[in-house]
Amino acid sequence: MKKRILAAVLTAVMAMGALTGCGSTGSKDNYTIGIMQYAVHGSLDNCREGFLQGLAEEGIVEGENLTIEYVNAQADNGTSAMTASNFVSKKVDMICAIATPCAMAAYNATMNTDIPVIYTAVSDPVEAGLANEDGTPVGNITGTSDALAVDAQLKMIREVLPEAKTIGIIYTTSEANSISTIAEYKALAGNYGFEIVDSGVTAMSEVALAAADVASKVDCITNLTDNTVVSALQTVLDEANKAGIPVFGSEVEQVKAGCVASMGLEYIELGKQTGKMAAKVLKGEAKASELNFEVISEPSLYVNFAAAEKIGLELPENYKTDAYQSFDEIVVQ
Template identity: 50%
Template sequence: MKNRKRMTAVILAAITAVSLTACSGSAGQSAASSSDGGASAGEESYKIGVLQYATHGSLDNCYEGLLLGLEEEGLIEGQNLEVEFQNAQNDTGNSDMIAKNMVAEQVDLFVGIATPAAMSGYSAAKDTDIPVVFTAVSDPVSTGLVQSLETPGTNCTGTSDVLPLEEQVKMIRAFLPDADTIGIIYTTSEPNSISQLETLKSIAPEYGFTITEAGVTNSSEVAAAAATVIAQGADCINNFTDNNVVDNLSIVLQAANEAGIPVFGSEIEQVKNGCLASQSIDYVALGEETGRMAARVLRGESASEIPVFTVEDCVPVYNEEVLASLGLTLPEGFEDAQEVSADAE
């Protein structure tokens, strides 16, 4: 009986010691979690700076996709990932200042959403070891972000939303068989827009179009530019992924509606907001790919050796309400185009 009591006492003492140790470990783990944003003890955590240049649907979708892509790779905000998100509000000065601040904070990675944000980050980080990953940049080579799409050669890589311009021109011809002139409004300081304009000028004659254009330097000039291309005989206006123009889409649409001509968008969100149609790319999916690339860089791969990802697929979308208001019908070959509206998710 005494032996049994002695054995019981030994077991209870052992259990007590283990319990105390476990409590001590739990407290230490909690402290570690609070210090690294939620990562468990021993798990590596990261801080990234994300700069979005402006507020509009396609860029918002990129940010949404970015977080999804990081999560797919096991990097979850609030657990093992701290995300500092800032919006430059379509202001280059803001963009440069925010990027410099993020670099000064020594983030592990800078993500630039749209060309001006990516360029701000690249400039701020170029003399540091902070890598830059971009998304929604149509021409990263001409902007100097990378040396080539296949081998970036800089501490920078990302995803490109180069527009399917020939497919877009084919769409415009199908919807407007008698049209002659496409109007373009673009920002003279956006390399992407200049590159897209040159490409469009080379394609348009093959489909019987001429191009009339009006450049702007800031948002306040968009209304006058819209009036200019309309006065020059534009049968429609076609948008690029130009931040000044997209940020002021309502102004362009108002001018076009008063003139009775359609506006063709560069992506689905613009069509939801009143453009007639677009050969659209999926910006959430683009952001997801960006997130996966960012995870690779955070875990040690060199950005300079990761090829730039370029979207190859596009989906035709149209706004039925706008189509009807213009007295148009869905052209042959677009029966399977996706119908969208302002209420579409």
Template identity: 35%
Template sequence: MKKASILLLLSFVLAMPLSAAGTQESAAAKEPLVGVSKFLAHPALDAVEVGMQDHLESVGKSVRFDFQNANADVSASAQIAQKFKADNVDIAVGIATPTAQALVNVFTDIPVVFSAITDPLGAGLVTTYDTPYTENTTGVSDMNPVDAQIELLARLTGAKVIGNVYASGEANGVTLMEQAKAATENLGLEFVTAAVSNTAEVMQATQSIIGRVDAIYIATDNTVISALPSVDDVASKANVPLMAADPSNVEGLDFLVAWGFDYYKIGLATGKIIEQLLDGKEPGEIGTVFLTDPTDFELWFNLDVAAKLGITIPDDLKDSAAVVIQDGQKIVR
């Protein structure tokens, strides 16, 4: 009798961890599943992922993430969207235009959140910026102040001809190229472009225009930005100043100036949208978020490159910079 009691007690004790583990698994399964499709890995888009997670953690939102990387492959973006559908994700997030477009083509019954999209309207992700609307899409735009960027580059360098390399198959790349072209024309400058279809073509495209331009402007074009070292190499050897609209990708390069979004903050804004959706808001109530606060942007100068090219950076601009490179050192202000 005593032996039977001990065996019964032992079986109960041994069962406890299994029961607790089962409860934990059940609780985890109830957490919302967020599928995140990123077009490719580079510092800006990686920072969006981190900021998104950090915001949700800061407000105590427990979710399960499925992170997928399309590796700059449009067909892979479509496959990821189908995977998310098969897995019954609760919210689908597309970081960069091709992945967001793939999600919108597949999902109509759950929220699709786009992030780091230059022109959501032109990309077909929304049909209006006015809220409320009935579509299942919402997200964050990274539309840059292209006019001001081109004006700054011209002011610093005195360039009469500005070059640009862009991805012809990427909606945001085409939009930004057209905006840069209009900005140069408004300033009475010439604009020379070279189109690419993938990152492998970026160096050759840059070489094709380098002898005809006084400066190069690279927008937040994911395909080109991911191959920015190739642009930098060609421009540096030709002593042609380079401006990038994405500061997160210029560290270690011979750029002259970089001015654009802090993509971690775009990630924070994306996380806030997910938080609102989890709290019951409809995508059409949120709409497209545009970041306009000056603190959302960063200005970087490479004073070593400026000295090499004989360019003087005015003190007022240096004082407003978030980062300067001097004597090979990164100085954060």
């Protein structure tokens, strides 16, 4: 009799497991996510913070039912590839890739596995080979894009500098997102009477020379979300300050650190949006391969009055009231 009861109980448990998907990612009590971040700078840090917040809002909380394996690649592509392979060997439940080089490395490493990849801070997923033209994933990978509002940025620069003719951009030649964004700048610059002067670098050590050269040729510099260049932002700002020209940022952390203004993105919110997408996949509500990548809705105006005063630039009066967020000091972390 006892054997019959035990067999019945085991049958019931197995049936429940079949119904709830027991043993699959969608019903696990605990998850492990490998987070790989390309470089140390404010916007990517905010993405990571927002990602964890978004997961927590969906009931997946670090230290409770979530274990995080975190690696910063220090802006090195080889480290990105090695980290992605290491996460695969550990059989994590998901990889969160922050910035384009990490997303590409994670996609390549997981191609023959069932590990989903969720990315964030990827400016152009299509150009990076992570999505099709219609936004659908190319595999078990999806996430959020931080595509810059280039037209809005150009309009703002024209408001601040009505007499300016040239805009300088420094970018990393190996970052697909930077190359596609520069193409967009060049396509739209003429609408506002600007010429784009760009300079490519291959490593952070080259930024100082490129910044000095560009600053001597242009009326201002605008930053992209280029990971290598943003990591050397203070070098760019130093050269621009010597030339007495403003640097415009692409997001709030660059403005805090000394850029004059930006029509930029709020990266914590972008990270939250990514976290909520990740929660859907972990809970089994959708597969990464079924979710189109998402973009944040609208850019916001960020202003640093101290940075403008440093070079003797007077900002439009309405920026004091129209800015989503403004700063009266330069904060370098």
